[in-house]
Amino acid sequence: MLRRERLVKNEEAARAYNNRRVSFELDDEATEDEEVPFLCECGDASCAEAVEMTTDQFIAVHSAPNRFAVVPSHVLGEVEWVLETGEKYWVVEKRPSAMRAAQ
Ligand SMILES: [Zn+2]
Numbered sequence: 001m002l003r004r005e006r007l008v009k010n011e012e013a014a015r016a017y018n019n020r021r022v023s024f025e026l027d028d029e030a031t032e033d034e035e036v037p038f039l040c041e042c043g044d045a046s047c048a049e050a051v052e053m054t055t056d057q058f059i060a061v062h063s064a065p066n067r068f069a070v071v072p073s074h075v076l077g078e079v080e081w082v083l084e085t086g087e088k089y090w091v092v093e094k095r096p097s098a099m100r101a102a103q
Helices: 003-027 055-061 096-101
Strands: 035-039 050-054 067-070 080-084 090-094
Touching (some): 055 067, 090 096
Antiparallel strands (some): 067 090
């Protein structure tokens, strides 16, 4: 597997994990402005850091299939660019070429 493909696969695995987490939180009727520790969705397989965001924020970030939430500065320029920066998390957008490579 190419390095670029592997990076995107890692990010998609983190995102799948977080999606399950969101359904759990929604079932749990957690207050909407409560921050939940989601898994950083950067491409580093060894990264186990958490991004703290509310389920609403998480859902907003993931309204597009090629957007991911990462710990600030956990950006891999070869496969993505930064869309939004914040104190607790950054939103990155996957380059279309990287998305295609992973399919
Ligand atoms: Zn990370």
